[in-house]
Amino acid sequence: MTQPHDPRGNLVRPYAVTRGRTEPIRDIPIEAVLVASSAAVQEARFAGHDKYRIAVLCEPKAQSLAELAALTRLPLGVARVLVADMVADGLLTLHSAAPRKGFTERMDLLGRVLSGLRKL
Amino acid sequence: MDFASSERAGAPPSEITSAKIVIAGGFGVGKTTLVGAVSEIEPLTTEAVMTAAGAGIDDASKVPEKGTTTVAMDFGRITMAEDLILYLFGTPGQTRFWFMWDELIRGAVGAAVLVDTRRLTDAFAPLDYFENRHLPYLVAVNCFDGAPRYEAEEVREALAIPARVPLIMCDARHRESVKAVLIGVVEHAMNTLVAEHEQGVGVG
Numbered sequence: 001m002t003q004p005h006d007p008r009g010n011l012v013r014p015y016a017v018t019r020g021r022t023e024p025i026r027d028i029p030i031e032a033v034l035v036a037s038s039a040a041v042q043e044a045r046f047a048g049h050d051k052y053r054i055a056v057l058c059e060p061k062a063q064s065l066a067e068l069a070a071l072t073r074l075p076l077g078v079a080r081v082l083v084a085d086m087v088a089d090g091l092l093t094l095h096s097a098a099p100r101k102g103f104t105e106r107m108d109l110l111g112r113v114l115s116g117l118r119k120l
Numbered sequence: 121m122d123f124a125s126s127e128r129a130g131a132p133p134s135e136i137t138s139a140k141i142v143i144a145g146g147f148g149v150g151k152t153t154l155v156g157a158v159s160e161i162e163p164l165t166t167e168a169v170m171t172a173a174g175a176g177i178d179d180a181s182k183v184p185e186k187g188t189t190t191v192a193m194d195f196g197r198i199t200m201a202e203d204l205i206l207y208l209f210g211t212p213g214q215t216r217f218w219f220m221w222d223e224l225i226r227g228a229v230g231a232a233v234l235v236d237t238r239r240l241t242d243a244f245a246p247l248d249y250f251e252n253r254h255l256p257y258l259v260a261v262n263c264f265d266g267a268p269r270y271e272a273e274e275v276r277e278a279l280a281i282p283a284r285v286p287l288i289m290c291d292a293r294h295r296e297s298v299k300a301v302l303i304g305v306v307e308h309a310m311n312t313l314v315a316e317h318e319q320g321v322g323v324g
C-alpha cells in the first residue's frame with residue numbers, strides 16, 4: 001500500500017491518511033497502551049508512513065493512544081483510526097485501560113496505583 | 121535517570137493496565153505545572169479536532185465556527201511497574217468545551233480540581249461540572265506566591281464545596297506536594313467505591 005497522492009496537499013491530510021474513514025473501528029480510550037513486536041514493525045514498513053512511525057514508537061515501550069497522537073503530531077481522532085486499523089491488522093497489541101466494572105477489580109487497581117504513588 | 125535498559129529486557133508483560141487521573145481547573149491554575157512535577161516525560165500535548173458529529177454531540181451550536189474546533193490537552197506519564205502505567209491528563213483551559221472533558225474523564229480513576237485563590241470564582245464552573253458527574257474528585261488549592269492565603273475551611277465555604285469532597289492545599293511545582301494530591305485522589309476514589317459497594321450490598 002502506498003499513500004494516495006492528493007493534489008490539495010497537507011490541508012486534507014487528516015482525511016487522506018485514514019482513507020476517508022472518520023469512525024474508528026474500536027473506540028480506543030486515550031490512555032490505553034499499544035505495543036508492537038519487532039516483526040510487526042518490519043511488516044508496518046509497508047503499511048504507510050504514519051502507521052510505520054506508530055509501530056516504531058510502540059516497539060521499545062508501550063505507548064498510549066494519547067502519546068502516539070502527540071509524538072506523531074496527528075490529531076487524536078486520526079491517530080485513533082490508524083491505531084484501530086493496526087490493531088485489526090495485527091500490527092499492534094492493544095492493552096486494557098483500568099477496569100470500570102467489578103468492585104474487586106477496581107479496588108485492586110486503585111490499591112496498586114496507590115502503592116505506586118507512595119513509592120515515587 | 122532512566123536509560124531504558126529494562127524496557128528492552130525480556131518479553132513484554134502479557135497484559136499492561138493503564139489508569140488515568142484528570143487534573144481539572146480553569147485557565148492558568150497550574151495544571152501543566154502539576155503534571156510536569158511528577159511526570160517521567162515532559163508533558164506532551166495532543167490536539168483533538170472536535171466536530172459536532174465526531175464529539176457525539178447533537179447540538180452543533182456547542183462547537184463554534186463551521187462545526188469544528190481544535191482543543192489541546194496535555195498529559196504526563198508515570199510508569200509504576202512493567203505492567204502498570206498511570207497517566208495524568210490536564211483539561212483544556214477553555215472550560216466551555218465540556219464535551220471534551222466528558223471524553224477525558226471517561227474511565228478515569230478520579231480527578232483533582234485545581235483552584236487559584238487569586239481567581240476563586242474561576243473554580244465555580246469546574247466544580248459544578250464534577251458535582252454533576254459520577255467521578256470521585258477532590259479540590260487542590262494551588263498556593264501561588266503572593267496570592268492571598270486562606271485557611272482550607274475559608275476556601276471550602278467560599279466555593280460551597282460539600283463536606284464529602286476532600287480539600288487540600290498544594291504547590292503544583294513541588295513533587296512531594298503533587299504526590300500528596302494524587303494519593304488523596306486515589307484514597308478518595310477507594311473510599312467512595314467502598315461506600316457505594318456497602319450501600320449496594322444493602323448493609324445499611
Ligand SMILES: Nc1nc2c(ncn2[C@@H]2O[C@H](COP(=O)(O)OP(=O)(O)OP(=O)(O)O)[C@@H](O)[C@H]2O)c(=O)[nH]1
Pocket residue numbers: 145146147148149150151152153154210212213214262263264265290291292293
Ligand atoms: N508561584 C507559583 N507559580 C505557579 C504554580 N503553579 C503554576 N505556576 C505558574 O503559573 C503559570 C501557569 O501555570 P500552568 O501550569 O501553565 O497552568 P495551566 O493550568 O496549565 O494553564 P492553561 O493550560 O493555560 O489553562 C506558569 O507560569 C507557572 O509557572 C505554583 O504553585 N506557584
Ligand SMILES: [Mg+2]
Pocket residue numbers: 151152153194210
Ligand atoms: Mg496547561
